Amino acid sequence: MTDEVFGGYGGQYVPEALMPAIEELEEAYERYLDDDEFVEEFERRLGDYGGRPTPLYHAPTTSERIGADVYLKREDLLHGGAHKLNNALGQALLAKKMDKDRVIAETGAGQHGTATAMAAAALDLECEIYMGEKDIQRQQPNVFRMRLMGAEVVPVDAGSGTLKDAINETLRDWATNVEDTHYVIGSVVGPHPFPSMVRDLQAVIGRETRRQIQERAGRLPDSVVACAGGGSNTMGAFHAFRDDEDVELYAVEAGGSGLDIEDDRAPHSASLNVGEEGVLHGARTRLLQDEDGQILESHSLSAGLDYSGVGPELAYLVDTGRVEPRTADDTEALEAFHQLSREEGIIPALESAHAVALLEKEDDLGDVVVVNLSGRGDKDLDTVMQESALADDGSMLREEGDR
Amino acid sequence: MIELPEEPALITYFTAGHPRDVDVADVIEAFERGGADVVEVGLPFSEPIADGPTIQNAITEALDGGMTPDRYFEAVASADVDVPLVCMTYYNLILQRGVDDFVADCKEAGIEGVIVPDLPVEESDELHEACRRHDVDLVFIVAPTTTDERVERIVDRVSGFLYVQARLGTTGAREDVSGETYEALDGLRGYEVPKAVGFGVSEPEHASEIVEGGADGVVAGSVFVDGLERDGVEFVEEKARELKQGAVEGGDS
Numbered sequence: 060m061t062d063e064v065f066g067g068y069g070g071q072y073v074p075e076a077l078m079p080a081i082e083e084l085e086e087a088y089e090r091y092l093d094d095d096e097f098v099e100e101f102e103r104r105l106g107d108y109g110g111r112p113t114p115l116y117h118a119p120t121t122s123e124r125i126g127a128d129v130y131l132k133r134e135d136l137l138h139g140g141a142h143k144l145n146n147a148l149g150q151a152l153l154a155k156k157m158d159k160d161r162v163i164a165e166t167g168a169g170q171h172g173t174a175t176a177m178a179a180a181a182l183d184l185e186c187e188i189y190m191g192e193k194d195i196q197r198q199q200p201n202v203f204r205m206r207l208m209g210a211e212v213v214p215v216d217a218g219s220g221t222l223k224d225a226i227n228e229t230l231r232d233w234a235t236n237v238e239d240t241h242y243v244i245g246s247v248v249g250p251h252p253f254p255s256m257v258r259d260l261q262a263v264i265g266r267e268t269r270r271q272i273q274e275r276a277g278r279l280p281d282s283v284v285a286c287a288g289g290g291s292n293t294m295g296a297f298h299a300f301r302d303d304e305d306v307e308l309y310a311v312e313a314g315g316s317g318l319d320i321e322d323d324r325a326p327h328s329a330s331l332n333v334g335e336e337g338v339l340h341g342a343r344t345r346l347l348q349d350e351d352g353q354i355l356e357s358h359s360l361s362a363g364l365d366y367s368g369v370g371p372e373l374a375y376l377v378d379t380g381r382v383e384p385r386t387a388d389d390t391e392a393l394e395a396f397h398q399l400s401r402e403e404g405i406i407p408a409l410e411s412a413h414a415v416a417l418l419e420k421e422d423d424l425g426d427v428v429v430v431n432l433s434g435r436g437d438k439d440l441d442t443v444m445q446e447s448a449l450a451d452d453g454s455m456l457r458e459e460g461d462r
Numbered sequence: 463m464i465e466l467p468e469e470p471a472l473i474t475y476f477t478a479g480h481p482r483d484v485d486v487a488d489v490i491e492a493f494e495r496g497g498a499d500v501v502e503v504g505l506p507f508s509e510p511i512a513d514g515p516t517i518q519n520a521i522t523e524a525l526d527g528g529m530t531p532d533r534y535f536e537a538v539a540s541a542d543v544d545v546p547l548v549c550m551t552y553y554n555l556i557l558q559r560g561v562d563d564f565v566a567d568c569k570e571a572g573i574e575g576v577i578v579p580d581l582p583v584e585e586s587d588e589l590h591e592a593c594r595r596h597d598v599d600l601v602f603i604v605a606p607t608t609t610d611e612r613v614e615r616i617v618d619r620v621s622g623f624l625y626v627q628a629r630l631g632t633t634g635a636r637e638d639v640s641g642e643t644y645e646a647l648d649g650l651r652g653y654e655v656p657k658a659v660g661f662g663v664s665e666p667e668h669a670s671e672i673v674e675g676g677a678d679g680v681v682a683g684s685v686f687v688d689g690l691e692r693d694g695v696e697f698v699e700e701k702a703r704e705l706k707q708g709a710v711e712g713g714d715s
Binding site for chain 2: 071237336339350
């Protein structure tokens with residue numbers, strides 16, 4: 060597994076101080092992810108603590124309107140409200156095995172921070188979460204959740220105060236405290252072995268889906284759709300299907316407010332769609348950057364997709380044509396957010412709403428479609444209230460949230 | 463190629479483009495007057511993961527002020543000095559310019575070495591090859607966590623000098639010299655390549671102690687970045703002189 064090269068993407072572009080820890084992690088990853096006892100404990104905890112398996116739900120109203128059988132993989136029902144726990148719990152267990160008693164993590168939307176705080180509390184690890192100032196503002200409930208579970212939340216005001224800057228700061232912490240600290244990276248990004256390891260920990264999503272859809276529909280789906288920021292729910296949903304050539308895989312990135320680049324900002328987060336090859340946060344991958352190689356600030360209404368890079372394996376799968384990159388912009392995602400809430404009684408995370416939005420945009424998804432509903436939308440209510448005409452009706456709710 | 467003097471060396475760092483109103487060549491020339499033996503000129507990258515707050519802020523200001531690789535090479539080339547220059551930057555800027563073109567541009571601008579803090583020896587084949595082609599040194603960092611096995615690999619590929627990271631963490635001025643520094647120097651005693659210790663060096667006493675501990679030189683950065691902003695190039699010259707003096711005294715004792 061260590062020799063996995065994603066067509067020139069990937070690698071280990073990190074300061075020398077971190078290399079020994081990364082080598083140690085590689086060893087632990089290879090040893091424990093194939094170790095029956097470890098896997099058994101991981102699965103048991105994902106079951107009785109996390110609530111796996113998550114359901115695969117046939118969405119009746121959406122299906123009827125679209126004219127296809129639409130199934131939602133309900134990662135929103137995983138403990139914590141997003142797929143992030145799969146990875147955080149796995150890495151926290153690995154940290155224990157490596158005798159590290161402190162875990163740190165970056166977070167964008169706060170979902171990965173929350174998942175890491177949960178796993179750390181459950182496994183009795185010290186926990187510190189780095190989060191951009193801007194994200195702290197737009198994800199207050201998650202900040203409070205993390206603190207409730209005993210994690211320290213450290214605001215990062217460098218750069219744009221979003222996910223990319225939080226990763227920089229977490230890497231700096233790791234380089235300082237590497238001897239007793241494990242960095243629970245939140246997506247399929249970063250230096251090897253993180254992209255492969257996080258994918259393997261998230262692959263449970265696709266394994267369950269593959270089994271469930273065969274039980275429900277009697278066959279494999281024509282397409283699997285997932286949103287992509289860094290790409291952990293994407294790779295998790297896709298991995299079990301990668302050799303099923305008849306199953307189309309769609310990665311939906313945040314189109315933000317438009318795909319053109321202005322000044323130093325990309326008003327989107329579509330690195331798979333329009334990014335160029337470069338090195339960021341330890342890996343060679345596709346990035347939003349200017350011609351000199353300076354990283355551009357990304358944008359998305361959803362904090363969890365607001366990232367200038369993407370997982371190296373996903374970049375590779377797009378290059379080879381196995382994964383189709385698409386975008387949904389802020390407006391389309393908001394519409395999908397409202398529509399799914401109204402039609403199915405399921406409030407999706409704004410991130411997942413990008414995947415749902417593809418149902419309205421893409422004509423040839425086929426007769427049986429799986430959408431990975433990577434998280435629930437409770438954390439986004441504030442953002443949505445500000446963005447939509449519901450603002451007036453929701454004023455009372457907003458006061459409640461601010462308290 | 464970089465050649466360190468017989469006596470203990472002073473290697474200095476600043477970020478090109480910070481402060482905005484200070485000319486890059488003026489800073490380099492002030493370092494030379496102050497007795498620096500090598501000057502590292504930082505080429506700012508938007509995601510400086512190995513740098514502490516002082517240099518991060520300098521980088522942000524330099525980028526906001528419009529510093530680019532093109533302007534960097536032009537500014538460095540205009541410095542009228544004999545002191546060897548080293549380019550310190552992150553790998554993505556090298557990659558986007560084209561690895562060979564980048565090193566060729568370094569050479570053309572009078573730069574004799576390159577340090578890339580996010581490029582471990584495993585990923586350095588292409589840059590190493592380009593440096594060899596253009597007779598430019600490739601400096602590597604050895605950290606307190608670096609294992610003996612990794613030291614072998616690094617020493618095998620390093621040229622110019624070995625940058626010994628005095629402590630874990632990021633760059634930035636500190637109050638004292640860490641015990642890790644002496645341990646690291648002891649571990650490296652058997653290797654011939656010159657060893658320069660950086661990360662946290664800000665006072666002449668640090669320089670003396672580090673040289674007494676077996677280093678061939680010291681590297682100081684954040685203290686200059688900070689001082690440049692406060693007091694301009696006069697500070698640089700004066701502080702370089704003090705640190706060089708400290709290093710030399712460490713060698714005498």
